[in-house]
Amino acid sequence: MSAAAREYLRQMLRIRRFEERCAELYSAGKIRGFLHLYIGEEAIAAGTLPCLGPGDAVVSTYREHGHALARGLSMRSVMAEMFGKVTGCSRGRGGSMHLFDASRRFYGGNAIVAGGLPLAAGLGLADQLLGRKNVTACFLGDGSVAEGEFHETLNLAALWKLPVLFLCENNRYAMGTALERAQSETNLSKKAAAYRIHSEQVDGMDVFAVAEAVTRAVAAVRAAEGPWFLELLTYRFRAHSMFDPELYRSKAEVQEWLKRDPIPALIAAYGLDPAPFEAEVKAEVDDAVAFADASALEPVDELLWRVTMREVPR
Amino acid sequence: MKTTFRAALREAHREALLKDPRVLLMGEDVGRYGGAYAVSKGLLEEFGPERVRDTPLSESGFVGAGIGAALGGLRPIVEVMTVNFSLLCADQILNNAATLLHMSGGQLNVPVVIRMATGAGRQLAAQHSRSLENWYAHVPGLRVVEPATVEDARGMLWTALQDPDPVLIFENALLYNLEGELAPDAGPVDLDTARVRRPGKDVTLITYGGCLPRALEAAGQLATRGVEAEVIDLRTLRPLDEKTFLQSVRKTKRVVVIDEGWRSGSLAAEVITRIVEGAFYELDAPPARVCSEEVPIPYAREQEQAALPQPAKIVAAVEALVSPHG
Numbered sequence: 001m002s003a004a005a006r007e008y009l010r011q012m013l014r015i016r017r018f019e020e021r022c023a024e025l026y027s028a029g030k031i032r033g034f035l036h037l038y039i040g041e042e043a044i045a046a047g048t049l050p051c052l053g054p055g056d057a058v059v060s061t062y063r064e065h066g067h068a069l070a071r072g073l074s075m076r077s078v079m080a081e082m083f084g085k086v087t088g089c090s091r092g093r094g095g096s097m098h099l100f101d102a103s104r105r106f107y108g109g110n111a112i113v114a115g116g117l118p119l120a121a122g123l124g125l126a127d128q129l130l131g132r133k134n135v136t137a138c139f140l141g142d143g144s145v146a147e148g149e150f151h152e153t154l155n156l157a158a159l160w161k162l163p164v165l166f167l168c169e170n171n172r173y174a175m176g177t178a179l180e181r182a183q184s185e186t187n188l189s190k191k192a193a194a195y196r197i198h199s200e201q202v203d204g205m206d207v208f209a210v211a212e213a214v215t216r217a218v219a220a221v222r223a224a225e226g227p228w229f230l231e232l233l234t235y236r237f238r239a240h241s242m243f244d245p246e247l248y249r250s251k252a253e254v255q256e257w258l259k260r261d262p263i264p265a266l267i268a269a270y271g272l273d274p275a276p277f278e279a280e281v282k283a284e285v286d287d288a289v290a291f292a293d294a295s296a297l298e299p300v301d302e303l304l305w306r307v308t309m310r311e312v313p314r
Numbered sequence: 315m316k317t318t319f320r321a322a323l324r325e326a327h328r329e330a331l332l333k334d335p336r337v338l339l340m341g342e343d344v345g346r347y348g349g350a351y352a353v354s355k356g357l358l359e360e361f362g363p364e365r366v367r368d369t370p371l372s373e374s375g376f377v378g379a380g381i382g383a384a385l386g387g388l389r390p391i392v393e394v395m396t397v398n399f400s401l402l403c404a405d406q407i408l409n410n411a412a413t414l415l416h417m418s419g420g421q422l423n424v425p426v427v428i429r430m431a432t433g434a435g436r437q438l439a440a441q442h443s444r445s446l447e448n449w450y451a452h453v454p455g456l457r458v459v460e461p462a463t464v465e466d467a468r469g470m471l472w473t474a475l476q477d478p479d480p481v482l483i484f485e486n487a488l489l490y491n492l493e494g495e496l497a498p499d500a501g502p503v504d505l506d507t508a509r510v511r512r513p514g515k516d517v518t519l520i521t522y523g524g525c526l527p528r529a530l531e532a533a534g535q536l537a538t539r540g541v542e543a544e545v546i547d548l549r550t551l552r553p554l555d556e557k558t559f560l561q562s563v564r565k566t567k568r569v570v571v572i573d574e575g576w577r578s579g580s581l582a583a584e585v586i587t588r589i590v591e592g593a594f595y596e597l598d599a600p601p602a603r604v605c606s607e608e609v610p611i612p613y614a615r616e617q618e619q620a621a622l623p624q625p626a627k628i629v630a631a632v633e634a635l636v637s638p639h640g
Contacts, residue, residue: 122382152375
């Protein structure tokens with residue numbers, strides 16, 4: 001267990017320190033556009049992604065730095081993407097919200113809330129029809145539950161018994177709208193259950209609880225039992241994006257949740273020494289920033305490259 | 315052999331399902347019902363429910379699933395019953411299908427084919443009578459095609475399925491019963507070029523889809539009055555085959571574009587702009603167009619017909635251009 005705990009700690013620290021540096025670089029003007037930090041929610045990425053195999057697929061949201069790093073995208077390629085550089089995982093075309101890596105079956109970073117869910121159903125359908133025993137892990141936020149695509153996709157997935165694992169990161173706010181101000185039923189697992197999908201609520205601040213639930217879920221989905229839905233209860237410590245003055249929640253509420261920060265909790269529970277990990281992670285982040293800074297931009301004459309696979313007249 | 319537009323489409327689907335095990339057809343009522351326009355009648359019985367897949371009424375869900383399935387290695391044909399309903403899945407078509415390849419830095423191409431019926435003329439009123447091809451033809455990353463002959467109904471699908479990018483095929487619902495000759499060995503056709511459907515020297519009529527028969531009828535009437543109209547079928551609405559229509563306009567020096575879309579911001583506007591950009595000094599008259607009237611298409615037959623491009627309107631537009639006193 002303690003080997004696992006150390007690996008979880010290392011991964012959560014990678015994500016947190018990476019994002020803290022991103023926030024600094026945003027203020028310094030090196031990173032632009034929208035930047036949605038995952039800080040506070042790292043236990044979900046760290047607990048989930050190691051449960052997937054290389055053939056499995058991942059569909060993510062616009063708060064996906066943690067998912068990408070835990071899936072194995074190099075910190076260099078993710079940081080370079082933040083910088084808009086050609087060495088970025090999407091050649092600098094996507095930025096923070098659109099991280100892609102086909103070689104790791106990481107289908108991105110979707111900036112339309114719930115827009116990735118139907119894609120996950122389709123990826124699952126392809127695996128099912130082609131006889132591949134893969135799982136598609138589809139991250140979504142609590143905000144997506146209000147979208148039609150959430151309901152359409154859950155129904156399709158259940159109806160066709162698609163091998164999709166829905167991972168609902170419920171951080172209690174859809175941008176600035178609290179869950180109870182947006183949903184008549186705030187237990188989101190019940191919505192999945194209404195589609196006859198096996199669903200559970202999981203403590204998303206406890207990396208071992210996440211890993212335990214995801215391990216069971218992946219096994220069941222891989223065994224062709226149909227989709228599963230995990231509602232991971234979590235909290236975002238930082239603002240929604242870099243433009244958010246946080247008028248919609250109290251400091252006291254944030255303070256309460258900070259007591260449940262998954263990183264100190266794990267350190268305390270297993271008596272871990274974070275110092276060696278901190279040093280390793282700092283070196284990795286420094287290297288990623290140096291790499292991104294030194295990288296070239298995509299040449300402007302490549303602007304139109306791969307709008308389509310066939311080069312076509314305008 | 316004589317066949318119909320509908321039967322030609324059905325044969326194209328059969329061929330695709332027979333030749334490529336990665337192909338599946340999915341959409342509302344494509345299976346047990348046989349297709350809202352009976353295009354897929356009999357395919358469920360022949361290919362089974364996995365490959366001819368009825369979906370719930372969830373346009374965004376099943377179009378997005380088709381896009382995802384294409385990413386996963388299948389070659390889905392997704393039927394959206396009509397363009398009117400495609401508004402419910404515009405998110406998936408624009409934000410995912412059209413965008414993923416470029417936004418992923420060239421990593422993720424989306425070989426999906428999305429078919430939908432389009433057009434008015436059957437007294438179905440405003441919500442079932444739209445012609446929104448131009449909305450999709452506006453979007454980089456998509457290829458947009460529209461067959462107007464049985465040969466294209468038979469041949470466009472296979473070529474679309476070989477395309478590594480998303481292809482939207484629009485089918486004007488008035489054409490499903492169109493009869494025509496089809497060679498027994500008719501096969502795939504290109505999705506790159508416009509075609510001259512009737513040669514002429516006095517004026518060029520440029521159109522596509524359901525307006526092609528009306529333009530040809532107008533050309534026939536004009537011929538009896540001594541005006542030889544050249545009729546061009548665009549076939550592919552994005553990317554446009556400028557070369558073919560500019561060549562014709564340079565010859566005839568007069569042009570009328572016929573488009574069932576509304577005039578403001580229409581495909582006709584784009585075609586005419588390109589003519590002005592490419593052949594301005596070779597024109598003998600200002601380019602003209604016949605589009606739908608700018609109104610939600612009404613139910614009553616007389617009003618509906620008055621709203622749409624008709625042969626008489628096309629003839630009148632041409633006569634205004636070629637009249638020696640004009």
